[in-house]
Amino acid sequence: MxxxxxxxxxxxxxxxxxxxxxxxxxxxxxxxxxxxxxxxxxxxxxxxxxxxxxxxxxxxxxxxxxxxxxxxxxxxxxxxxxxxxxxxxxxxYPNPLLDNLVIPTEIKGLKIASKIDIGVMKLVAISSRGSKKDFIDLYCICQSGIELEELVKLLPQKFPNKMVNLYHILMSLCYFDDAEDEAMPKMFIRLDWNNVKRFFLDNCQKLVKLIE
The missing domain is CATH 3.30.460.40 (Beta Polymerase; domain 2)
Known part of the structure; x- marks a missing residue:
């Protein structure tokens, strides 16, 4: 941790x-x-x-x-x-957890949502209004080894009582206007905002198959 x-x-x-x-x-x-x-x-x-x-x-x-x-x-x-x-x-937040909670040893009693659960929640956050921090967080989740396609496919499981509009989700992942004017968060890793945008643009083209 x-x-x-x-x-x-x-x-x-x-x-x-x-x-x-x-x-x-x-x-x-x-x-x-x-x-x-x-x-x-x-x-x-x-x-x-x-x-x-x-x-x-x-x-x-x-x-x-x-x-x-x-x-x-x-x-x-x-x-x-x-x-x-x-x-x-x-x-x-009654939506089901998709993965086990993370239990850190540093602070006894603290429980943390998994990267998968946070990733799916970030998809929904971006579909509402894509902040730069949300795009960066989702990008880093995917760089940690979790496929963006996997997260998109998990949306119906995370939100079983809602109609998931995959078209809107995918379009939101390629819309950066709201995020462009925001300051970069303070990072502990080297990260280029243009690379983040390129990642989502490339993946959106691959994910079109999910709505065809």
Missing amino acids: FFNVLEYQRYEVLNKIVKSDVIGEFYLGGGTGLALQLGHRVSEDFDFFSPIEFSSDYIIYKLEKVGDINILYSAKDTLHMLLDGVRVTWLY
């Missing part, structure tokens, strides 16, 4: 969360969950997902005992907050 991707303050916040006894069924996903596994870039936020419904009030009650909390948004099964200045999101 690459805990060096977390600055000291964020590492301390993560420890506080785990030790506060709110984790339960929650697992860490998103860019930070991926960065801890790949060590490819800095990620500033924590995104926690739960397969079961939860009480936002309970999380607030537990965490206000261990740090300074600023509630950004709170509703049933959804909570956005700053904990000691670090953004933390809690979401009810």
